[in-house]
Amino acid sequence: MKIILAPLEGVADRTFRSCYYDHFRGLDEALTPFLPIPDRVKRVPLRTFAEVALPGESKVREIPQLLLSDESAFLTALGSLERAGFDEVNWNLGCPSRGVIRKGKGSGLLPETGKILRILDSVCSRARIGISLKIRLGLEKREESFRLIPELKGYPLKSLTLHPRLGVQMYSGRVDLDGFERAMDLYGRPICYNGDINSLDDFLALKKRFPDVDRWMLGRGVLADPFLPSRIVDDRVLGLDDSQAADHPLKQREFRYFLDDLLLRMESRFHREIALVNYLKGILIYTCNLNSMAEGFRERLLRIKTINEWNSLKAELYDTLDQ
Ligand SMILES: Cc1cc2nc3c(=O)[nH]c(=O)nc-3n(C[C@H](O)[C@H](O)[C@H](O)COP(=O)(O)O)c2cc1C
CATH class of the missing domain: 3.20.20.70 (Aldolase class I)
Known part of the structure; x- marks a missing residue:
């Protein structure tokens, strides 16, 4: 297979x-x-x-x-x-x-x-x-x-x-x-x-x-x-x-490392910060559609425009998921 x-x-x-x-x-x-x-x-x-x-x-x-x-x-x-x-x-x-x-x-x-x-x-x-x-x-x-x-x-x-x-x-x-x-x-x-x-x-x-x-x-x-x-x-x-994967995948450390690594690798490809943020949204939107996603996160993700905003939202999301 x-x-x-x-x-x-x-x-x-x-x-x-x-x-x-x-x-x-x-x-x-x-x-x-x-x-x-x-x-x-x-x-x-x-x-x-x-x-x-x-x-x-x-x-x-x-x-x-x-x-x-x-x-x-x-x-x-x-x-x-x-x-x-x-x-x-x-x-x-x-x-x-x-x-x-x-x-x-x-x-x-x-x-x-x-x-x-x-x-x-x-x-x-x-x-x-x-x-x-x-x-x-x-x-x-x-x-x-x-x-x-x-x-x-x-x-x-x-x-x-x-x-x-x-x-x-x-x-x-x-x-x-x-x-x-x-x-x-x-x-x-x-x-x-x-x-x-x-x-x-x-x-x-x-x-x-x-x-x-x-x-x-x-x-x-x-x-x-x-x-x-x-x-x-x-x-x-x-x-x-x-049932062994019922948790949201973003609870896993490896997914978080992956996202950080991806942004690092992508930084050199995008000259404008907004392009990088939009790229990130294009990926995360699929993860946000999972049922186990924290309430309201999808809408807030769609509103962010800077990497700083992403970092604050990310910290909040990880806190919520880890509780
Ligand atoms: C954002 C996006 C881009 C895609 N780009 C291509 C592409 O370049 N070539 C292609 O054959 N299919 C493309 N597809 C179709 C996917 O390869 C796939 O056939 C489709 O999403 C169904 O599979 P999935 O339900 O596993 O996503 C694209 C789909 C999406 C959502």
């Missing part, structure tokens, strides 16, 4: 990820947020890949992601990734952002089975590195993936990850587990599951329903509770359950 960090653009950047790997365990791989490669690109500068660790450069294997719909840009990016030393690339066919859909990329490409297959024909026949896909059930209807998935059997994909929501749903509504089951039947082999694994109980219920799945991708659940991957891994050995 493999636990994979989901790409989280604007949050789980390289600094976040390497800091995370230094403090927590349980992850086997990480998919990076999509690389900023424009359409009709002729040459991809090496600095574009600075956000991704090369094989062997990081404690956790990282796989770069592309968000493209243009065959020639894909081939150019692929060549550059190969020359830079990467051994796998992931194609994003799931992004639900309106701007991305309007450009016919991400989940905006899912209704176009023919175009996806044409691009795959071209890149799979030339690629010397592995290609994996991350998809949703469809842009507007799950029939879009039900049409695509049987065709994917003909390609030498490294892996297929499915987040069982539609693009138009963004992140609302429930994940469609019947849709995931149907997709697995159509593919005839295990698919990597991604979506709403926010606790060990969530994972155990999904594992029970899909015992053949051996790749699990976690995103927001890791931001909310960074101990989640290790708890999932330990459960296989120890048989723990969620």
Whole structure:
């Protein structure tokens, strides 16, 4: 079984990820947020890949992601990734952002089975590195993936990850587990599951329903509770359950050290204090959504504008949690 960090653009950047790997365990791989490669690109500068660790450069294997719909840009990016030393690339066919859909990329490409297959024909026949896909059930209807998935059997994909929501749903509504089951039947082999694994109980219920799945991708659940991957891994050995993790994760010293270390590492990346504070909020907001969070903290976190304000709020929060 493999636990994979989901790409989280604007949050789980390289600094976040390497800091995370230094403090927590349980992850086997990480998919990076999509690389900023424009359409009709002729040459991809090496600095574009600075956000991704090369094989062997990081404690956790990282796989770069592309968000493209243009065959020639894909081939150019692929060549550059190969020359830079990467051994796998992931194609994003799931992004639900309106701007991305309007450009016919991400989940905006899912209704176009023919175009996806044409691009795959071209890149799979030339690629010397592995290609994996991350998809949703469809842009507007799950029939879009039900049409695509049987065709994917003909390609030498490294892996297929499915987040069982539609693009138009963004992140609302429930994940469609019947849709995931149907997709697995159509593919005839295990698919990597991604979506709403926010606790060990969530994972155990999904594992029970899909015992053949051996790749699990976690995103927001890791931001909310960074101990989640290790708890999932330990459960296989120890048989723990969620009652042993009922405390808020911010009660744990390791999470507090991680946050301080992350801010230290991030300071040099942000020239404006407000940008650093906003980055911190972008992470902590997921932790704040946990039920065991101290009352009112979420709203107060959203109001802070300086690191000094964060330090006072943090002291108060830790005091409250420690009582
Ligand atoms: C802030 C944010 C940024 C995301 N960025 C990407 C991205 O760059 N590429 C991608 O394939 N998915 C991206 N996603 C989708 C996640 O990778 C994942 O599919 C989704 O959050 C569902 O998994 P989860 O419930 O475990 O978070 C993003 C999601 C969020 C919330």
